[in-house]
């Protein structure tokens with residue numbers, strides 16, 4: 001029993017915090033994990049207090065002795081997370097860390113972030129266990145959440161959403177990715193076996209969000225296309241019937257989900273992440289379009305075969321066949337946000353213009369150009385860390401192999417030595433590509449092919465500009481004054497931009513029936529809190 005527990009009422013305040021060193025007042029996508037762990041918080045603790053610092057910075061002095069503070073960190077926000085953890089612990093609260101970074105570096109969360117406990121892996125079952133022990137005054141060092149099955153994924157507690165603060169809602173349909181890209185940690189942390197959520201549960205959650213007025217919803221999946229046609233061909237060639245059947249079943253479930261999504265109101269808009277191989281699967285692309293999946297982030301990464309080899313992404317195309325593949329998405333009604341990486345060992349000065357040219361010729365609706373950064377948990381990071389030996393260079397007293405601990409203002413933008421370019425050349429050329437792709441002239445031209453009415457074209461310009469402010473200027477600029485100015489601009493533009501995404505609440509919307517399932521329409525969406 002909880003040590004402050006009386007007659008079934010626990011007076012522990014539970015906080016769940018999404019740390020950020022920069023806030024925009026309005027969020028683009030709801031930070032799903034906050035709302036999922038709120039679902040996993042047993043009712044005995046009352047409503048958890050959800051804090052998203054991408055909206056505004058949190059005054060941690062509100063935390064009191066005996067409270068339990070859950071902080072979810074990825075590498076980019078770990079330092080701010082540790083700052084909050086120290087304040088919370090000094091106030092006498094129990095501090096529990098979770099998230100990808102805490103999973104990779106549990107000891108660091110204890111040493112730098114004053115953790116009482118660290119949840120590694122998935123939080124659905126481990127978080128309530130940690131809460132129970134904290135409330136009893138006996139937290140363990142570590143709770144291993146492992147990888148829970150798709151049937152155990154929880155919906156978010158969207159009743160706790162602040163009104164009018166987010167543009168897009170988020171729902172997860174599958175975790176894990178069968179690929180093994182060298183710059184990505186997803187396949188190592190979430191696993192290579194896709195864990196799909198039950199179709200009914202996904203539809204229930206989406207209908208809950210539409211009832212609340214969200215019509216733009218991100219399918220926050222690692223890879224929405226976990227089985228490719230090539231996977232099926234290879235499994236048949238290998239004469240491995242059970243593997244082939246498994247792949248077919250996974251693919252069939254995707255189609256079943258899309259058939260359910262198709263029955264949602266026609267103004268619903270989904271966005272997801274997918275590999276480029278989907279371009280050779282017209283049946284899948286057509287099902288996406290019918291399912292209202294209007295856009296997808298596609299990891300193009302590099303436009304040359306050498307670049308793709310650098311990152312173990314040989315399954316992507318390059319050159320003209322790359323342009324053709326990307327155009328295929330548009331032909332099937334799916335807009336593409338193309339993601340490119342600069343700073344690969346094979347990159348040369350000409351790579352920047354070549355990439356821009358591909359992005360323009362391939363009819364991409366949006367694009368992002370990121371600089372190669374060694375993130376922990378990736379193959380790139382392991383090789384880079386090894387290459388620097390026991391005495392890596394330092395910034396202050398922090399080795400660059402722990403770059404996320406370097407204060408934001410002093411943090412280098414490039415870490416890996418390049419054979420022919422300096423760090424500043426890579427940074428300024430990357431910035432120039434962003435500037436060109438998001439110049440007013442280019443955006444206006446793109447708007448013509450993307451939307452029809454003048455109002456929609458103006459909205460397209462606004463959204464493109466805010467995207468650039470939020471993701472390019474705050475991430476690439478080297479001086480903090482420029483970062484602050486960009487954040488301020490993004491704050492101003494985010495308010496009208498959010499209104500463009502707001503939908504009409506549909507309180508009477510019924511849950512569609514996927515093929516071959518009994519009716520569940522009309523049943524109110526239930527948050528599965530009892531499972532916690």
Ligand code: SF4
Nearest residue numbers: 177179180181184186
């Ligand atoms: S980058 Fe994308 S395709 Fe590659 S492993 Fe990560 S999630 Fe999978």
